[in-house]
Amino acid sequence: MRLDIVTIFPEYLEPLNVSLVGKARARGVLDVRVHDLRRWTHDRHNTVDDTPYGGGPGMVMKPEPWGEALDTILASDEDGREPVLVVPTPSGSPFTQRTAVELAAESWLVFTPARYEGIDRRVIEEYGERLRVRELSIGDYVLAGGEAPVLVMVEAVARLLPGVLGNAESHRDDSFAPGAMASLLEGPVYTKPPLWRGRGIPEVLLSGHHGRIARWRRDQAFRRTARYRPDLVERCDPAALGAQDREL
Ligand code: 6GU
Numbered sequence: 001m002r003l004d005i006v007t008i009f010p011e012y013l014e015p016l017n018v019s020l021v022g023k024a025r026a027r028g029v030l031d032v033r034v035h036d037l038r039r040w041t042h043d044r045h046n047t048v049d050d051t052p053y054g055g056g057p058g059m060v061m062k063p064e065p066w067g068e069a070l071d072t073i074l075a076s077d078e079d080g081r082e083p084v085l086v087v088p089t090p091s092g093s094p095f096t097q098r099t100a101v102e103l104a105a106e107s108w109l110v111f112t113p114a115r116y117e118g119i120d121r122r123v124i125e126e127y128g129e130r131l132r133v134r135e136l137s138i139g140d141y142v143l144a145g146g147e148a149p150v151l152v153m154v155e156a157v158a159r160l161l162p163g164v165l166g167n168a169e170s171h172r173d174d175s176f177a178p179g180a181m182a183s184l185l186e187g188p189v190y191t192k193p194p195l196w197r198g199r200g201i202p203e204v205l206l207s208g209h210h211g212r213i214a215r216w217r218r219d220q221a222f223r224r225t226a227r228y229r230p231d232l233v234e235r236c237d238p239a240a241l242g243a244q245d246r247e248l
Contacts, residue, residue, distance in 0.1 A: 001104075001161060002031045002081065005111045005150055006069045008048055010034045012147040021155055024164045032154075033073075040068035049116050058117040066112065066123045073110060074131075083108040085133045086153065088146030089118060092135035095153055097176035099136060103153070104160035111153070113146025183232050187220030218242070 005013055013034045016022065024030040038046040049059035074083065084106050103109060112119065127133060138149045159165055171177060175185045190201045204216045222245050226233050 001029070001106070001157075002033070002108045003111065003154060004033045004035065004073050004083075004109075005113065006035045006037050006066070006073070007113050007147055007150075008037050008115060009145070009147055010036050012145075013150070015151055016154060020164060021158045024158050024161065027163075029161055029163055030158060035069060035073065037065050037069055040065040040072070052117065056117075060117050061114050061119040063120040063123045063126075066119055067126065070110070070112075070123075070127060077108075081108040083110045083131055085127050085131055086111045086150075087119070087124060087133060087135045088113050088138070088149040088153070089135050090137050090142050091118075092137040095136040095138050095149075095156075097156070097174070099134070100153070100156040100160060103134075103157045109157070111146075111150045113150045115145040183225075183236055184218075184221040185225045185229060185232070187217055187224050219245075 007013065016025070016032055016034070021030065021032075025032055037048055041047060048061055048065055050062050052058065052060045070085075077083075084103065086103070086109050088111065112123075124133060124135070136149075136153065138152050143149065159171060165171060176183065190205060194201055194206075202216070204212050207213065222233075222241075
């Protein structure tokens with residue numbers, strides 16, 4: 001999968017050299033290209049922003065550098081791939097695990113993290129006529145720019161790519177993964193030693209009884225979800241609830 005990221009803070013994307021994403025790059029599963037937007041400015045001060053038409057606080061990112069940047073990047077296609085333009089914005093639709101799964105099926109994503117009050121609307125209109133555009137928000141809070149959201153989205157997508165996680169099963173029962181534990185948060189986990197500061201391991205996990213263990217985990221997941229995310233329990237298909245859930 002190819003990823004292009006256009007930003008005025010290329011160094012903000014340095015974490016993409018580390019850990020899971022860094023290893024995926026080193027192994028050639030991910031081809032990540034970070035571009036400095038200012039490369040496509042032509043004035044002495046490398047201006048990327050200007051005051052908003054209609055007044056109001058803050059600055060808006062000028063369309064010309066974005067247009068030149070995106071034209072250059074889109075023209076650099078090597079094997080006839082059709083990119084998705086990912087525009088991080090607090091005004092976008094929610095980025096969820098479903099979105100991550102959809103984006104993981106693509107072969108080329110182009111990210112446009114903005115600073116200030118966002119990018120001149122005409123840029124999104126212009127490229128919306130040529131390619132698929134996803135305007136996405138990572139949550140209901142406001143960040144100073146789209147770079148941190150890009151890190152979030154790239155990590156969520158990268159770990160879904162074949163051969164990136166060590167164990168192909170590792171994301172099967174993630175919280176939010178579609179499937180058996182659908183929309184339940186994951187419960188507690190334990191490892192050695194069996195006794196730490198006087199605290200033991202729940203008996204059932206030592207029992208070797210796989211059926212009882214699975215049911216206990218399901219129960220813990222349900223309790224945790226009811227406590228921290230009652231909205232997820234509310235949205236859950238009643239048929240997916242076991243008799244034991246109704247007793248809790
Ligand atoms: Cl994608 N960008 C910014 N600036 N703030 C956000 C966001 C994105 N998602 C949530 N807050």
